Amino acid sequence: MPQIINYGNEMLRISAKKMIEYSKNYGSSWHTCYSDTSCGTFLDLLSYDNEAIALTSKGIYYSNWKYKGASWDKRCTSTICQEFVILVNRGTEIRAITKKGISYYSTDKGRNWSRIK
Secondary structure, eight states: SSSEETTEEEEHHHHHHEEEEEETTTTTSSSHHHHHHHHOOOOHHHHHHHEEEEHHHEEEEEEEEGGGGGGOEEEESTTTTTGGGEEEEEESSEEETTSSOEEEEEEEETTTOOOOO
């Protein structure tokens, strides 16, 4: 469950205050780039297909790398997405695990989720 993700020499992380911070110097210094609470509490970050994907208390949100974490949009706010506790990049899909240990996968960047049986 990465709380820091890399994109070239830039990095994003979830701060101790649950805000998104960025670094342009490989983590030597950090600056707040998103502190709005409209997305909920940030819980996990994932780099996937030129996007930063965030797991929040309100669901799945994404930020295109050109915005560098300063802007986040809803991707999935269904009830099941609010139960996820971890995201994993599996190459061609994203996997998520719920609080109860149930696994799900998405092949469309987190828009839709199917239970792994």
